[in-house]
Amino acid sequence: MNCSCGSELQLVRIEEGDDGQSFIRYSCPGCALEFGIEATCDEASPFFNGPVWTDEAQHYLDRMPPYLKPLVCKEVEDYAGSKNIRLLSTGLITEAKNQGTVSWHPEAETRLSRVPGPVRAMARVELERTALDRGLPEVTVALMEELKARYFGMAGKGS
Structure with a gap:
């Protein structure tokens, strides 16, 4: 995605809110423009070409044992792919584990x-x-x- 100045926008952070919303922060290295988008994971998915983990989900994964992390990543990414979700959150980790049921x-x-x-x-x-x-x-x-x-x-x- 490009800024109006022609520079490519940089993804800075993806923060999860308690209400299921995510806040996606972008910045432009060319003109120093910064902005954010608040959306659910489903709504934000079209902004990404492939799977992208929220900061909280990445932190959750980083605390896992090294032998478990790739298994969980694959399970979540496969589940998200079947639902056409590209923004992966901590809630999606549990949803994937439960296969979408509670x-x-x-x-x-x-x-x-x-x-x-x-x-x-x-x-x-x-x-x-x-x-x-x-x-x-x-x-x-x-x-x-x-x-x-x-x-x-x-x-x-x-x-």
Whole structure:
């Protein structure tokens, strides 16, 4: 990608946010322009030709034992390729390990069963999507309460 001054833009950092968004920072060596793009991994994928790891995901990989890192990289890159995702995050590492699924804590499943039918399917999708975005292997009551507070402004014990 080129800047309006004609220089090729340099990728500086890719930071992950807690909300599943990534912040991609670019700079231009020619005119010193700096800018960033905030997007989900899916939305940001078209900006990259091949797989690119976020800074947090790269740090996670760098802390792995040397014999394990290439196996995890291949598993995640293969999974991301099947989903046409080129920006690889820590959440995608867990999603690849779980092959795109999350489990449900029994208490969370019970609570979901008490949600009115027309809303239940949407709630399930949003809870699973949020868990996957955060790299969580399971939907828990705590996650349910957090999302309920965020979307409806109502969270409390036993609700």
